Amino acid sequence: MKNVAIIMGGYSSEYQISLTSGGVVYQYLDKTKYNLFKVHIFKNKWVYVDELNEEFPINKNDFSIEANGKKITFDVVFNAIHGTPGEDGLMQAYFELLGIPQTSCDYYQSALTFNKRDLLSVLKPYGIKTATSFYLNLGDEIDLDKIIETVQLPCFVKPNKSGSSFGISKVKTKDELLPAIENAYKEDNEIIIESFLDGVEVSVGVINYKGKVTVLPITEIVSENDFFDYEAKYLGKSQEITPARISEELKLKVETVAKKAYEVLKMKGFSRSEFIIVNNEPYMLEMNTIPGMTTESILPQQAAAAGISLTELFDNAIELALAK
Structure with missing residues (x-):
């Protein structure tokens, strides 16, 4: 059985959300197929946390642990860290140097997409509209x-x-x-x-599913607040409607742009891009490469609408990482 480290936490304001995402990944990954390890990555400590909440330090030289007198190494890493250092390329580069496969895109793509200004500049020459x-x-x-x-x-x-x-x-x-x-x-x-772009806001998940770039059903976001802010995202102050209430023609247009962005950037793993549709044209706001994985999160909702369970979604990510 493969040893899977699920990394969660991180150094940013999003660490709490990441811990929830990591917990959901741990809950749904097939435990008959993989040995799962919850690994908390914080500025002051990197630790494996076992079932009894006991902590074992991670050896950063080779990303291994010593638990109960035995050394454990990992075959693959499931990356569930939102923000730095999991979504900006730092962990990706570290694992690449160690030769350990991980589920998110490569370090360059992570760093680029995490930097909104640079991402939009790179996509502009490909005809992708921005504010x-x-x-x-x-x-x-x-x-x-x-x-x-x-x-x-x-x-x-x-x-x-x-x-x-x-x-x-x-x-x-x-x-x-x-x-x-x-x-x-x-x-x-x-x-x-x-x-300010005055239009319909949509969120588009694009993933590599079983080796094929797949656009998931589009989610329309209707925020009760002024915009899709923290409260709207996590405290229920928004409606997320999947599939979005847009015409078939517009749906195809948004899917084409989202898929193009994924392919132009040579993305791997998960991505979720936000667009605002103005006068039937999608304008890109940003791309997330470690989108939320809680059961309420948008990408899992979209996968469910496509008939993909969380177990299948997470398992696919591990399989693809190992196949790299």
Whole structure:
């Protein structure tokens, strides 16, 4: 039986959500096929946590553990860390150096997609539409008039590299702009300010399923809040409708763009991209390479709509990683 390390936690504000995702992966992976190990990755410790909640330190030299007098190494890693270091390429590069296969995309794709500004710049030449944006780095002079002239109001202020809507604000007036910028800087030293796209928001899961790039049923997001923020995502303040209430023609258009982005970037594993449809054109906001895996999360909902159970979804990820 293969030893599978399910890594969860991480160094960002999203660690709690990641622990839930990792727990769901542990719950649904086939225990008759794999020996499963929950591994918590935090800044101050990397540990394997057993059934009795006892912790065993991870040896970072070869990503192994000593438990009950025996050394355990891993055949494959299931990556369930949202944010750094699991979604930005650091863990991917580490495992590649150690020669241990893992379920998410490679380190370059992780780093690129985690950086919203760079991702959108790379996809633009392929005809993938994006919002008008303005970039700021910590320490840059802030010219409010110039920002508003570029992106108009209302606009969105976002940390360039963070997830789960931490640090994002919708800005309606000039007075709200500076506090929103300061709020975003709490999460990241780079910011992206984007024009407000008024349209239907959809989330599109694209995965490699049994060796074939597969677009899952599209989810339409209707937020009770001003936008799809943390409350809307995790505290039930939104409706997620799968399949989305869009025409067949528009569905094909969105699927084509999402699949193109996945293939252009040479993605592997899971991905979930967010789009806003304006005048029948999908505009891409971002791509997540370690999307939420809780039972309420969007990608598992989409897989269920496609007739793929969580056990099949997670098992497929392990099989593909091992086949690499």
